Amino acid sequence: MVPLVRRRVDRGFAAPRAASDFRPRRLRRLAAPVAALTGALTLGFLGGSCGGGEGALRIGAALPLSGKHANVGGFFRNGYQLAVDEVNGAGGVMVDGVRQQIELRVYDDKSDASISPSLLERLIAVDGVAALLSSYSTPLVQAQVIVPMRRGVPFVNAGGASQTIFREGNEWVFGVLSPVESLATTTLEWLAWEQAQGRLKRPLRVALVWQNTDHGREYRTGVTRMVEQNPDRFELVLDESFEHLSSDHTSLIVKVRSVEADVFLSDAHEPDFLLQHRAYVEQGLFHLAVSYGARGPERSVREGLGRRVANLVSAQWWTRALPYPRSRTFTEAYEDRFGGPVTEYYPAIAYEAARGLIAGIEAAGSSDPAAIRDALMALDVDDSLLPGGRLHFPEESRYQIRNQCVIVQNLENGGVRIVYPPEAAEGPAYLGV
């Protein structure tokens, strides 16, 4: 051992400099800024630990606060924080016989699925969190779920709707987003309801295109299942996939035109949606109903397509127009604190995920992960802001919520109107785009 060490020293390390080479005064001058910078970096890295402090119960999340999902990551952080602050403002939660504040610890996963799981490991091993909240986007959440499974820590997911996230035998992952399939099934349920009202003909010729991803495949499953179950109502005349981030959609839209459908359904992420609907408008197509899955009400969509998105119909996991008291109080509190209007579902779903997790901790009355998990399995909140007003995690869907979505239609003035389900509808849909 000794000769080895000696050789490394001889070859690799420079000899110490003479004492005169050092400049202690300059070093002292640098010491304060370096210390300040180190402190700032450390705090910055540790991110938003808010409220709580000594003796608080920690929950944590790795969120995309930078990178391609940074805007949604910001919505998620705000939603999580709002729920935590509400509980802390009301005195905290009773855990192990003591009322405790909740501390939310957040790291930036930089929208990178390769580092997100290691941040969860850090939250568990170093920060000692009792439970976890998810990142945003299906690929990031798919990467994350391995950690709570392996470490036995409850994980509430608000960021991925794909059923691939909820694996057989995984009892630690709970989802507040209904499956992507629900976007499709609710849309076809709405069409069937319009048929029942005598406002649409039977059967409807449906043209379906979907992006070749887990999201798109699950949307397709929802449509094809509904079509198979209702052959008197729907006829599928086109069923075709397209690649995500395609450079042009004109040929696909020409194909849609050639099948002469009554309804055009597409599942597309935003860049493909913008390009596809542009081609749709340019080619002068007309359908009784046009839907791009969950796309449509976003502000960025209006920026790119202006009034040409009027009358598009979309299925949403939440919308601010839902007439539930919890939804209204959330919207007011969120807009009061972070500004608004809240035009997208992200902060609401994040808020509901954090609220659900805290309700689970409260019900467990313990910081023991297994106790929190058991409480989440049995959770049944009846004042949820989600469509249907109920938050619970059914075992038969591997603890992923199975609420219906809500169907909204874009208005000319930039707003949206709920058109389905009937109990929440603000008016009839305009049929024809």
Add this chain to the structure above:
Amino acid sequence: MADLLSVLVSGVLVGTVYAYMAYGLGLIYGVLRVVNLAHGAFLTLGVYVTWWLHAAFGLDPLVSLLVTVPLGFFLGALVERSLVFRLRDSPPVTTLLLLFGVWLIVRNVLYLIFGGADRSLLTDYSLESFAMGPLAVSLPRVIVAVFSLLGFLVLALLLKKAWAGLALRAVAGDREAASLSGIPVNRVWAVAFGIGSALAMSAGSLMSLFYSVTPEFGARFLLKSFCVVVLGGLTNMGGILVAGVALGVAEDLTAFYFHTGYRDVVSFIVLVLALVLRRADTG
């Protein structure tokens, strides 16, 4: 028949976009023998600058070419002078990695400034189309096609008639001979990189008429540019134009008659075939 014509017209229009994207890549490779992996960065920058000028000052994307072309030239020349020039005698992989690094830096700076959200702009004519018999033809795509042809003509004239073009061709042909005959090779390299980058940024400006942009935008189109350049003959601008149009038409016909999902596969097949056939030709 109307459907076939629609698809053919769409393919030609998309192909001219591919060609415009690829001119700069071909020019830089022709003169410097450098595969410019930062090409995607300049393309993305072009879209962002155009978007910002539109959002902040209401500037039309076509007018913003007056900004993006000189800016692209300046930035390209700067990258060449400050980075590429220093590695001119290094193995090609070194320059490749260097320019990949430039791309990563630009991408992350764009994330810092603009975030990751999709940005798109809307002009009065963004969604306009006009009838041509039974066909509906997109006005923005026709505008881009016209600019692509103009770009080709200007580039062809520059290379054939202007002194700078002759110098570019001379350096592309034989660097040492050009140097011995008094052509300032170093300056020609900077000019070539500048023109190539200006073309990429102006392509970005034009593409903002129909594409939304995120900092990842360039990655989406870099491979297509490579395909077009390889298919068109690496340094042959006319070949690049024809190759771009051929690729656009092939993609659209494949998407329409076979499956939309195979659309991007066409690019890969073309790239592989072009490389194999070229290898067979030269070997």
